[in-house]
Amino acid sequence: MTVTAASTGGTPAPDAAPGDPPVPEPRAPKVKPKRTRAQRLRRDLFLVGLMLPGVIYFVVFHYGALFGNLIAFKDYVTFIGVWDSAWVGIDNFTVLLGDPDFWNAAGNTVVIALLQLVFFFPAPLALALLLNSLVGDKIRRFVQSVVYLPHFISWVIVVALFNQVLGDVGVLNGILDDNGLSTIDIIGNPDAFKPLVVVQVIWKEAGWGTIIFLAALANVDEQLYEASAIDGAGWWRRLWHVTLPAIRPVIVLLLILRLGDILTVGFEQFFLQRDAVGPEVGEVLDTFIYWSGIQDGHFGVAAAAGLMKGVLGVALVYTANKISHRLGEQGVYR
C-alpha cells in the first residue's frame, strides 16, 4: 500500500506532517523529494480515469466546435464534408459584410442590447434593495421563492404565457373589450416588439438576478449604517453613501460580464418570436446565423458571423476589464 506516497500529494513537504508520526511506516522512505511523471501518473491513475470522460467531452464538443470555425474560411459543401471543402480565404466575410440582412440583424441586436442594459440590468438591483429592506424573514423568503420561479420556466412557456395574457385574444384585451375600452395591439405588433422582449426578460430573470445582489448587500458592514444613521443620514443618503459604494465591485463585475455577452441577447426568445413580427424587427445576430446557416445552408457565411461575434465578445470583455482596472475596480480577472 502506498499510504504515505498518496497522502503527500504533488508537493511532498507540508501534507505529510499532521497526524502521521505515530503510524508505523515500514517501507516507504520518509523523504522522497520529487516524483517522476510516470510515478505521479501511476499514483493518480484512478483520478485521471475520472477526468477522462469529461476531457473527451470538452475536446470533442468544445474544441471540436472551436476548430470547426475554420469553415468560416471555406466553401462548405454538405456532402463533401468539413475537411475536403475548398478554402476560400475571407470570401465569406466579404459576402457577410455586403449583406443588408446581416446589418439589419446587427442593428436590432445592438438596440435590444442597449434597451436591456438600461432597463433590465438595474431591475434585479432594485428588487434586491426592496427585498433587503424587509426585516421580516417569512415574507422575504416567500417573495424570493416566487420571483426565482420564472427562471426555471422554458422560453416556449414564457412566450405562451405572454401571448395568453397580452395577446389580441388574451386576458388583458378581453377585459378591456368587456368594459368597452379599445384593445391594445401588443403581441405580433412590430412597433411593440422591442419593449415587449425587454419586459419578457425582466419578468423571467430579474428575480433570479437578485441572488448575487442580495449576497453582496448582506455583506455590507452593519456599523457603517449605524454610524451614518447616528450622524443623521436618512434612507436615501444611506443608500447613496453606504449601500451603493459597498456593492459597487459586484455591479461592475456583472456589468463587464454582461458587456462580453452583449451580442447575445437571448437566442431562444427571438427564435420563437421572430416569425410573429418578421425579420425586419425580430432578427438578431443569433437568429440570423441560424436562418442563413442551418435553414438556408450558407454554413460558411453563418460561421463567419458566429466567429466575428465570438471574437468581438472577447474583445469587449477585455476592454471593459481594462477600463474597470483604470477606474480602480477589481474587474473580472482573466
Added chain:
Amino acid sequence: MASKVTRPLWMGLPKWYTRLAKAIALTIVVSIVVFPFWTIVATSIASPNEVIENGGWVIWPSAVDLTAYTSIFKGEVITRALLISGGVTVLGTATSLVATIALAYALARPGVFGGKPVLLLVLFTFLFPPAMIPSFLVVKELGLLNSFPALVLPVLINVFNLVIMRGFFQGVPTELIEAARLDGAGEFRILTRVVLPLSKSIVAVVGLFYAVSYWNAFFNAVIYMDAHNYPVQAVLRQYVTQGAALSDLGNAEASILNSPQSVKMAVVVIATLPIMLIYPFVQRFFVKGVLTGAIKS
C-alpha cells in the same frame, strides 16, 4: 415572538407610508409573476365551452372540467413527446451528474496528475463557448443527427455547474480524506463513502439545474431531431407559438374538441408541472449553491 426579528436600533421605526408603499410594491411584483400561471391553469381546467364563450381565457372557472387533459392523453403526440422528454431528462441528468462529479472531484484534488492543464482547458471554454454552426457540424460529422444522444452529449457538462461542484469538493476537509485512506479505503470508496455523502446539497442543486435544462431544451431538438422525435417543449413550440393544430401533428382526439385554447393551456400546464413539482424541494439549496460557484469563479 417568532415574527419579530431583531430590528437594529438605528433603523428607527418605519413610517406607515413606507410600509404601505413596500406592501403595495411586493404585492404587485408577486402578482405579476403569479397571475400568468394562474390564468393558464384556470383556462385549462375550465369547461371548453366556457372558455369559448369568454373569448379564449378564464380567470375563475365556474366548474372544474378536465376534458382538455383527457383529450390530450387520448392522442399520441403529446404522450409520446412527454415520454421522450422524461427519458432524456432522467438519463441526461444522470449521465451529466456522473460526468460532472467525476471531473470536478479529480480537479478538486490538489496536485493531481494533469490537473492544471485540464483545468485550463475547461476554463478557456468560458471565454469561447461553442458557436451554433460548428457545434451543429460536430454533431453531424459524428453521425448523431436524429439520435437521442444528440440531445445529451453536446451539453454533457456545464462549465458553471462543474466550477460550483469543484468549489464544493475543495471545501471537504482533507483530514477526512486522509483518515479514510489510513483506514484502508481506496480512491473509489473515498469518493462514494466520504465525499459524496457530505455533498448532498450541491449534488441536489446541480442535479436540478441539469434536469431543468434537459426538460426545457427545445432548440437542440429542433435542429438535430426529426419532428416525430420532438420532446414536449419542441411540440409546444409548434402548437402554441407557431399555431399548428394538434390534428396536423397527428392528435386526432384533441382536434375533435372545438376549444383549442383550453387544450393549448392544458399542454402548457403539463409541460410546466414537473418543474413546479420539484421546485419547492430543491429551492432552499439554490442560494448556497449559486453563491459558492459565483465566488469561486
